[in-house]
Amino acid sequence: MMNLKLRLLPLLVAAAGCGLVAWTALGPLVDWPFANAGAGADESHVADGLSAAVDRVNRHVEGRWTAEGIPPAEPADELQVLRRLSLALVGTIPSLEDIRQFEADDRPSRLDRWTSRMLADDRFGEYFAERLGVALLGERQNEHPMFRRERFVSWLGGELVRGRPFDEIARQIIAETGSPTSAPATNFVTAQITQDDQFANRLASRTVRAFLGQRIDCAECHDHPFDDWKQADFQGLAAYFAQARFRTSGLEDDDDQRLEVEDRSTLAKRVVEPRVPFHDDWVHGDKSRRRQLADWVTHRENRRFTRAIANRVWGLMFGRPFVTPIDDIPDPPETPETDETAVLDVLAADLQAHDVDLRRTITVIALSRPFRLASTHPSLTSLAPDTSRATVDSDSDKADAADEPSNPPATTWAMFPLIQLRPEQIFRAYQQTASIQPMHGTNVISRSDRLIKQNRFFNEFSLIGENEFEERFAAVPQTVLHMTSRATREAIAAKPFSVAGRIAVMAQDDASCLDACFLVCLTRRPTEEEKSHFLPQLVRSRRNRTRAVEDILWSLINSPEFLWNH
Amino acid sequence: MEPLKRASAHVDSRREFLKLAAGLGLSFVLPGLESRAAGRRGRKRTKSMIRVWLEGGPSQLETWDPHPDSPIGGPTRAIKTTIAGVEIAEHFPRLAEQMHHLSVIRSLVSKEGDHARGVYFVRTGYRPDPTITHPSLGSIVTRELPSPGLEIPRFISLGYNERPSRGGFLGGRFDALHLSDPDQAMAKLAGRGPDERQKRRLESLDVLARSFARGREAAVEATLHRESLNAALTMMTSEQLKAFDVSAEPQVVRDAFGDSQFGRACLIARRLVEQGVRVIEIALQNFDTHENNFAKNRELAGVLDPGFAALVADLAERDLLDSTALLCLGEFGRTPKINAKDGRDHWPAAFSCLMGGGGLTPGVLIGATDPTGERKEPDNPIQLPALYATILRTLGIDPAHPSATPIGRPIKYSDGTVIPELLA
Numbered sequence: 001m002m003n004l005k006l007r008l009l010p011l012l013v014a015a016a017g018c019g020l021v022a023w024t025a026l027g028p029l030v031d032w033p034f035a036n037a038g039a040g041a042d043e044s045h046v047a048d049g050l051s052a053a054v055d056r057v058n059r060h061v062e063g064r065w066t067a068e069g070i071p072p073a074e075p076a077d078e079l080q081v082l083r084r085l086s087l088a089l090v091g092t093i094p095s096l097e098d099i100r101q102f103e104a105d106d107r108p109s110r111l112d113r114w115t116s117r118m119l120a121d122d123r124f125g126e127y128f129a130e131r132l133g134v135a136l137l138g139e140r141q142n143e144h145p146m147f148r149r150e151r152f153v154s155w156l157g158g159e160l161v162r163g164r165p166f167d168e169i170a171r172q173i174i175a176e177t178g179s180p181t182s183a184p185a186t187n188f189v190t191a192q193i194t195q196d197d198q199f200a201n202r203l204a205s206r207t208v209r210a211f212l213g214q215r216i217d218c219a220e221c222h223d224h225p226f227d228d229w230k231q232a233d234f235q236g237l238a239a240y241f242a243q244a245r246f247r248t249s250g251l252e253d254d255d256d257q258r259l260e261v262e263d264r265s266t267l268a269k270r271v272v273e274p275r276v277p278f279h280d281d282w283v284h285g286d287k288s289r290r291r292q293l294a295d296w297v298t299h300r301e302n303r304r305f306t307r308a309i310a311n312r313v314w315g316l317m318f319g320r321p322f323v324t325p326i327d328d329i330p331d332p333p334e335t336p337e338t339d340e341t342a343v344l345d346v347l348a349a350d351l352q353a354h355d356v357d358l359r360r361t362i363t364v365i366a367l368s369r370p371f372r373l374a375s376t377h378p379s380l381t382s383l384a385p386d387t388s389r390a391t392v393d394s395d396s397d398k399a400d401a402a403d404e405p406s407n408p409p410a411t412t413w414a415m416f417p418l419i420q421l422r423p424e425q426i427f428r429a430y431q432q433t434a435s436i437q438p439m440h441g442t443n444v445i446s447r448s449d450r451l452i453k454q455n456r457f458f459n460e461f462s463l464i465g466e467n468e469f470e471e472r473f474a475a476v477p478q479t480v481l482h483m484t485s486r487a488t489r490e491a492i493a494a495k496p497f498s499v500a501g502r503i504a505v506m507a508q509d510d511a512s513c514l515d516a517c518f519l520v521c522l523t524r525r526p527t528e529e530e531k532s533h534f535l536p537q538l539v540r541s542r543r544n545r546t547r548a549v550e551d552i553l554w555s556l557i558n559s560p561e562f563l564w565n566h
Numbered sequence: 567m568e569p570l571k572r573a574s575a576h577v578d579s580r581r582e583f584l585k586l587a588a589g590l591g592l593s594f595v596l597p598g599l600e601s602r603a604a605g606r607r608g609r610k611r612t613k614s615m616i617r618v619w620l621e622g623g624p625s626q627l628e629t630w631d632p633h634p635d636s637p638i639g640g641p642t643r644a645i646k647t648t649i650a651g652v653e654i655a656e657h658f659p660r661l662a663e664q665m666h667h668l669s670v671i672r673s674l675v676s677k678e679g680d681h682a683r684g685v686y687f688v689r690t691g692y693r694p695d696p697t698i699t700h701p702s703l704g705s706i707v708t709r710e711l712p713s714p715g716l717e718i719p720r721f722i723s724l725g726y727n728e729r730p731s732r733g734g735f736l737g738g739r740f741d742a743l744h745l746s747d748p749d750q751a752m753a754k755l756a757g758r759g760p761d762e763r764q765k766r767r768l769e770s771l772d773v774l775a776r777s778f779a780r781g782r783e784a785a786v787e788a789t790l791h792r793e794s795l796n797a798a799l800t801m802m803t804s805e806q807l808k809a810f811d812v813s814a815e816p817q818v819v820r821d822a823f824g825d826s827q828f829g830r831a832c833l834i835a836r837r838l839v840e841q842g843v844r845v846i847e848i849a850l851q852n853f854d855t856h857e858n859n860f861a862k863n864r865e866l867a868g869v870l871d872p873g874f875a876a877l878v879a880d881l882a883e884r885d886l887l888d889s890t891a892l893l894c895l896g897e898f899g900r901t902p903k904i905n906a907k908d909g910r911d912h913w914p915a916a917f918s919c920l921m922g923g924g925g926l927t928p929g930v931l932i933g934a935t936d937p938t939g940e941r942k943e944p945d946n947p948i949q950l951p952a953l954y955a956t957i958l959r960t961l962g963i964d965p966a967h968p969s970a971t972p973i974g975r976p977i978k979y980s981d982g983t984v985i986p987e988l989l990a
Contacts (some may be wrong), residue, residue, distance in 0.1 A: 566778075
């Protein structure tokens with residue numbers, strides 16, 4: 001990262017010097033926000049042989065477009081890709097300052113450079129860890145006082161930013177002992193063990209879902225109706241967690257503990273020994289049970305592990321995992337890259353070959369063709385009358401199944417999908433809207449202030465459910481909240497240091513004022529049609545310009561373009 | 567209630583607002599306040615449904631199927647009810663007085679003993695299927711039963727609910743409006759009236775929405791952004807939001823429902839039915855009693871009994887019961903065997919529910935479980951799809967109605983056949 005910083009420094013000076021005039025009116029440049037983490041780590045592997053991996057991903061998706069006769073969308077505008085990248089990696093929209101610097105960077109492949117810049121941003125670790133934390137820790141409710149979600153998330157974020165191998169991270173999460181405060185990885189087990197004595201079952205199911213991308217939950221009570229998981233597999237895995245004990249000093253393992261289950265028909269109790277459902281040659285004794293399980297889950301040859309994290313990273317970048325549901329991935333094919341999950345095989349093998357550093361997978365995806373396609377597509381331009389429903393449903397006044405998105409270009413990645421932002425992103429985007437500079441939460445006070453506000457926002461938003469990749473539609477209460485909430489008011493309020501305030505006071509003319517509003521909220525400039533709608537509002541309101549700017553910002557942040565990643 | 571005042575204050579400018587709505591292409595939200603559902607009573611009314619959801623898997627033995635003095639019964643006693651020969655757990659004295667309005671099934675069967683899968687099955691009547699997401703029963707009813715003049719959502723879920731009811735393949739517009747804290751519903755839903763400034767903002771929003779739709783019309787349409795916005799604007803200033811304000815009820819009525827969030831939600835549910843809301847789900851948590859089953863159930867019954875009993879009595883008194891189908895159940899039952907921690911574990915093999923109203927035959931008892939706990943299968947087992955076919959039928963909906971699905975396979979609303987005992 002140091003290298004990159006040095007290389008870009010002259011550019012920064014140039015940008016500041018040549019200065020897009022309209023911009024400089026809005027305030028001086030501050031220093032680079034990046035390179036405050038990860039310094040010194042060897043990350044040559046992140047860029048090693050990158051284009052070969054990207055080509056391989058592209059070949060598989062392009063093959064599918066050809067096979068299904070779906071033409072890909074046009075390439076997306078670069079600012080739009082910057083917005084996507086920012087939402088995917090740091091969880092918020094680009095600041096006005098980011099945009100200014102990006103536009104001043106006129107060398108080729110600037111998006112590639114900005115990808116690595118964001119991966120070194122402290123906000124990347126913080127946001128990515130928060131999203132991964134949902135799958136690992138469960139939702140936010142009824143939490144035991146000893147449980148430390150924030151500690152876990154901030155620890156995980158730090159590990160991600162410095163490129164620690166994800167298999168190591170996973171092993172620590174599964175097997176760590178100690179206090180939830182000083183050994184934050186223990187919170188994965190702590191979250192469950194502090195609830196009741198069914199924790200081993202829940203941990204088995206969560207481990208398989210989160211780390212292997214599969215579901216064995218139903219095997220808790222009976223053999224899986226669709227897949228190969230048997231009840232005995234489930235119980236055997238649960239037994240690996242049965243020795244975990246939670247004491248005031250923290251989490252430990254007690255060799256004397258056993259998992260006892262009750263036969264549902266005879267009601268007889270029996271002790272279950274730990275057992276993995278396949279490849280017991282990956283397990284080695286003479287360690288704690290949890291460490292044995294951790295070795296098995298993350299074994300180099302356990303392709304489920306790398307395929308699962310690749311699918312999750314894809315999901316975090318596009319808003320929709322490559323395979324849906326995210327934790328119901330089919331078993332890996334005998335020969336990799338031979339079925340419709342081939343892209344996962346490519347990413348999984350590539351990740352394993354590059355120090356299991358998630359930044360590698362993120363970079364490959366960010367450079368891939370699907371990530372750079374427009375979110376418009378010729379097949380979406382007409383609202384065709386629905387033919388499929390006419391055959392079975394003649395009631396024309398009812399909306400039907402088929403008008404929900406069964407959208408082939410999006411499901412084959414021939415366009416960038418339109419996905420509603422997650423509340424974590426909306427909250428951060430609102431915050432960013434209020435500031436010209438990128439919002440960093442590095443100091444303790446601003447960080448805890450943000451957490452308090454964010455919790456309040458989630459609470460109002462009824463943020464519930466772990467199924468974070470289930471696609472949602474606009475819902476009435478959330479729409480009301482967008483229009484009326486405190487977070488919205490704070491985002492657009494014209495205060496001396498807020499965007500609204502500074503734009504209103506400092507923009508040189510109406511046109512640059514409007515440009516700034518659009519860039520701050522939508523990362524683009526207004527169209528001619530939009531100019532002809534909005535400019536008269538500014539002209540009319542010379543005497544109360546801040547009010548007019550607030551109104552424009554209100555409309556922008558309530559627009560579908562703001563609320564849906566595109 | 568501040569938000570209420572705010573909402574009412576703007577009703578004067580309602581006409582202007584509706585003009586604006588029409589301008590934005592919102593013709594379908596234009597309400598006719600006169601056709602308020604509350605005006606009609608008895609059987610002539612369009613039907614509604616209330617599903618009381620006992621989250622976690624309620625113990626049949628501590629609710630509607632007690633077996634006192636048996637190896638499986640534990641300390642729970644039984645009391646007589648207003649249905650001759652039908653006893654329920656002693657914790658429900660008020661409900662016992664209302665039982666003649668209801669019927670009991672003690673032989674529901676399921677194969678889903680996991681919470682997530684069990685909830686899915688009991689919400690939809692279909693077992694989880696990786697290729698498709700089925701709609702909740704409430705979403706089907708919402709889709710089939712119109713509600714002219716209604717300005718608030720037709721399907722409302724009250725109380726914290728880990729897995730709110732969704733429209734599944736019928737689409738997001740049939741999701742429940744989920745209000746995890748019904749006491750705060752007014753504050754959360756009432757909003758700013760249509761003054762000049764708001765009007766200007768909305769016009770701008772319309773310009774932005776149109777330019778964003780260009781080149782992705784179908785995808786933007788599917789987000790339901792415009793539809794939700796229209797619905798939200800209509801709702802935010804609607805008089806009908808007053809249905810959430812139980813302080814308008816006489817103290818004696820409020821007392822009858824009990825001083826709990828659940829009790830107030832039951833009262834709100836009746837008020838919503840009066841407004842013409844088609845489906846209301848009321849969730850009560852914490853029935854997952856792996857430990858300390860008996861004390862926990864006694865406590866839960868202290869909330870459930872007054873709230874649900876008052877709801878039944880109140881609907882009957884107001885001549886709304888014939889038009890309102892009631893159903894009370896959870897995702898599965900609990901083991902006959904009492905575990906070492908004085909708890910009961912998951913038991914989908916035979917569990918109970920209450921239902922009534924909406925034209926269902928009252929006073930019926932279906933099925934029985936083995937008091938020794940040795941025989942797992944109940945007498946006269948009832949499949950959940952059969953129960954839902956019965957409820958759909960009584961609401962005037964054809965259970966065999968085929969719906970197109972995104973995977974091109976038509977699926978019936980319910981795969982079961984009507985239970986004759988429950989439909990005259």
